[in-house]
Every structure is written in C-alpha cells, then in structure tokens.
Amino acid sequence: MSDAFDYLSPKDGFMVTKANYLSDFDQTVVTYLYQPLMGAVAYSLYLLLWSQSTQAKSQTTFQTHATLLNLLGVDLPAFYDARNKLEALGLMRTYQKNNNTGRNLVYELYAPMQPHIFFNDDLLSVILYESVGEKRFIELREHFKLQPVRSKEYEEVTKNFLTVFHVQNDHLTTAPTAVAEAQSTYQQKKAQKPSFTSVELRTFDWALLQEVVAQNQIDTDEILRNEQRLFNLHYFYGLDEMELGRLIGLTMDVADSRVNMDALEQNVLNNYTRRHSVQNNSEQPAKRPLETLQKEWQKAGFNEKEMQWLTESQQYLPVDYLEYLKQKNHGFVAKNEIRALRDLQNRYIFNNDVLNILVVYIISQYEGLTQALLDRIANQWAQQGVKTPADAILQIRDFQTKQETKQTKRQPRYQAKTKQETVPKWAKSDYQAPQTTSSKADQQEIDQLLKKIREGRES
Numbered sequence: 001m002s003d004a005f006d007y008l009s010p011k012d013g014f015m016v017t018k019a020n021y022l023s024d025f026d027q028t029v030v031t032y033l034y035q036p037l038m039g040a041v042a043y044s045l046y047l048l049l050w051s052q053s054t055q056a057k058s059q060t061t062f063q064t065h066a067t068l069l070n071l072l073g074v075d076l077p078a079f080y081d082a083r084n085k086l087e088a089l090g091l092m093r094t095y096q097k098n099n100n101t102g103r104n105l106v107y108e109l110y111a112p113m114q115p116h117i118f119f120n121d122d123l124l125s126v127i128l129y130e131s132v133g134e135k136r137f138i139e140l141r142e143h144f145k146l147q148p149v150r151s152k153e154y155e156e157v158t159k160n161f162l163t164v165f166h167v168q169n170d171h172l173t174t175a176p177t178a179v180a181e182a183q184s185t186y187q188q189k190k191a192q193k194p195s196f197t198s199v200e201l202r203t204f205d206w207a208l209l210q211e212v213v214a215q216n217q218i219d220t221d222e223i224l225r226n227e228q229r230l231f232n233l234h235y236f237y238g239l240d241e242m243e244l245g246r247l248i249g250l251t252m253d254v255a256d257s258r259v260n261m262d263a264l265e266q267n268v269l270n271n272y273t274r275r276h277s278v279q280n281n282s283e284q285p286a287k288r289p290l291e292t293l294q295k296e297w298q299k300a301g302f303n304e305k306e307m308q309w310l311t312e313s314q315q316y317l318p319v320d321y322l323e324y325l326k327q328k329n330h331g332f333v334a335k336n337e338i339r340a341l342r343d344l345q346n347r348y349i350f351n352n353d354v355l356n357i358l359v360v361y362i363i364s365q366y367e368g369l370t371q372a373l374l375d376r377i378a379n380q381w382a383q384q385g386v387k388t389p390a391d392a393i394l395q396i397r398d399f400q401t402k403q404e405t406k407q408t409k410r411q412p413r414y415q416a417k418t419k420q421e422t423v424p425k426w427a428k429s430d431y432q433a434p435q436t437t438s439s440k441a442d443q444q445e446i447d448q449l450l451k452k453i454r455e456g457r458e459s
Helices: 024-053 065-072 076-088 115-120 122-143 169-173 177-185 206-214 220-225 227-237 241-251 261-282 290-299 304-313 318-328 335-346 352-366 371-383 389-410 440-458
Strands: 013-018 092-099 102-109
Touching: 013 024, 013 065, 024 065, 024 076, 024 102, 024 115, 024 122, 065 076, 076 092, 115 122, 122 227, 122 335, 206 220, 206 241, 220 227, 227 241, 227 261, 241 261, 290 304, 304 352, 304 389, 318 335, 318 352, 335 352, 335 371, 352 371, 352 389, 371 389
Parallel strands: 013 102
Antiparallel strands: 092 102
16 A cells, blocks of 8 residues: 555654453454454564553553554555555544644544444445455354243243342432542543445435436435445445336335335345355356266276366365365364465366366465465466366476476586595506616616725725
C-alpha cells in the first residue's frame, strides 16, 4: 500500500485505550472467527495493542510507531493495511491529532462480537464462509453453538436475586452517590458492526432498484430499511440493480409485500453455488472407471509410486487428501494451507484430480503448502496445458529431468589430476650403476695423488 506513508510515519506517536474488557472467551472468538478474515499480521497487531492497553504508562504517554513496527517485524505499509482491517471489522477506532511536532494517534480497542451476533451478521458471516469454506464454516458454527435447557421434563427451581440478597429499600429507590458515579464511569461503548460507507453505497443505483421492485408492489421503504444487506449481496455476488430487483420479486412475502431477506439471501447463495458448479462441471469430462484408468496408466509406463499417486487422486477431495497426507507423516494441516488450497480450487484452473497430484507432489518435496508455491507450480502447469492427472505426472517428470541435467552441467568439466611422486632412478629395481670413464690427464693426476699418499705413510 504505497499511500501508507501519506497517512502515517514511523515517527508518529500513538497511545492505546480500550472501550471494552477483553476476556479469554473474547480472545477465542478473535482467534477462530476474526483471524481468518484479517490475517496473521492484523491478528498479532490486535493482541499487541491490547497488551499495550493494560500498561498504565500507555494511558498517559505516546510512543512512536517505530516501536510497533519493530515488535511486529513488519514495514509501515503492512502495518497500515493491518490497522485498516481491524477498523473495518469493528475491533478498533482511530483518532488523530496534528500538532507542531507531528501526528499523535489514539487507538481505541473494542471486544469482538459475541458468536451469535457474528453469525447473524450478513457481512461477517459471508466473508467467513468465503474465507474458510463450507466445511470449516459449519464446524465453527457448531463449535460456538449454545445448548440452553429447553426440555419440558425439567422444572426450574432457580432462586431470584432479592430472595437471596437483601438490600435497603431507600438504596433501591435512590442509588448512593458513589454507586451513581461508578455507573457513569463504567459505561462501555458499543462495538460498531462492519458496514459499507455512504460513499460505497452511493455507487449503487438505489432509485433504479426501487423502480424495479415497485412493479411487484413492494414498499420502497423496504429497500432503505435493508440497504446494508442488499448492498452486501450486490458487492459479494456481483448482482446489478435489475437482477437484484428480479430476485427480490421472486422471494418477497406475498402476504404483506415486504422484502424477505432470509429467503433472498438463500436464493442468491443457491444461484451462485449452482452457477459455479455448472461452470466447473462443464469444464471437466465425466469420470471414467478407476480400473480402466489404471490399465491405461500401466500401458503408459508409469512406475509404482506414480501409479499410487494417480490412484489416490481419484479417491479424495483436495483438502481431505492434504489432511490424509499430513496425518500419514504424523503432522497436521495448518489454516494457511487450507486457505491457499481453497483459493486455488475456487479459481477452477484444474479439476480435483489434478489438484491432488499437485498436493502430493508439493508435500513430498517441501512438506507444506504455501500460496506462493501453489501459484508458481499451478501457473507452470497451466502454461504447459495440464488437464489430467497423467499430464501432471508427466510434467513432474519433465521438471525433474531438467533439474538433473542442470546438476550434471554444474559438475567440473575437468577432473583434478592426481599428483604422483617422481621415483629416483637409483630406487628402481632394474637400476645399474653407470660405468665411469676418465681421460688420460685425469688418470695421471690421480696416480700422482696416490703416490704422494703412499710416500707420506712410508716416511
């Protein structure tokens, strides 16, 4: 985000305060429901700011943003993007004051929504569904579902407050001064629901939508009353005014001519799912019997390991296959791996069989999935026209062959020569001492020397 430096500087001061109390359960809600929406950096920033708010000095003194950047290990654009996400999700409000020394900002933190409010909120629940997928969404919904006692077989025998505790009557009618002061002191601000801004809402032609629904005798005030939820459907599903108006007419409450938002949202979701299902299925040929495919793979010369990959690719959904492979290696699937795989799957570049080959290949080579790794290999395969699991195996073979060729070329062209010690001639087994020859003059000189030596001995 290049414009981050226009709105923020590492030298700008900040102070943290909180509008609500954060309990352990609230932190669990942030971890399970909000973290998939905002990502790891924003999640870390939220917990870091909350820990800062518990320190007394943070209430009275300003620190520089460089402190936060160092603690998070991110640059300013990444921090600014994370801050925007917290604000958009209603977890933080930002207040700014300019002075001669620069800018000072106050970050006011809010507790997350309770799960039942979260799941009933159109924006949050839809974004969570899009982020984690249907299976995980249902798991989260069941995880936070409460089970109050509703059985008629039990009779409630709970004691009320005044039956157990006794309070003076005059204190009930007129609260003591200290109590009144405490009540005014401990007023908490309500967290704002994430919503579209007025600028965003003006991008939609509401007058045209009202004209369309008026043909079905729907009160135009109904459109204004459900403005946020209707714009949400337009924003997430790409519905224009005419299409949205048509769907409103199909799902309206005939009895009172009102907009039935629950039926409308379900209808839109069904149409969206059906459209993408048809699109996906139209690009995939009908599956053939596994035995037939195995015979063809054997004829094509695939080895035992490749045959196993090809067979398994027909038996699992990609996320289930990833989980199977991780458990096989005594590991577990991380959230970012599911998110990365879902993202690639939702782009409908490959069918599930090919995705399974991609998954098992990456796990065998790198042990874990990342968005960058999936995109890089998927892009290469798409450019090479990979359509079937067999195509994917051949592409893996080709890549490995090229890698082996590169390694061979990197080896030294000339082998280092072994240094050998030179053996002197006299050490060889066939050595013979040379026959020395001397000249006549040399011999005379030697004879004279010998004569002198003998004379010296005689004397």
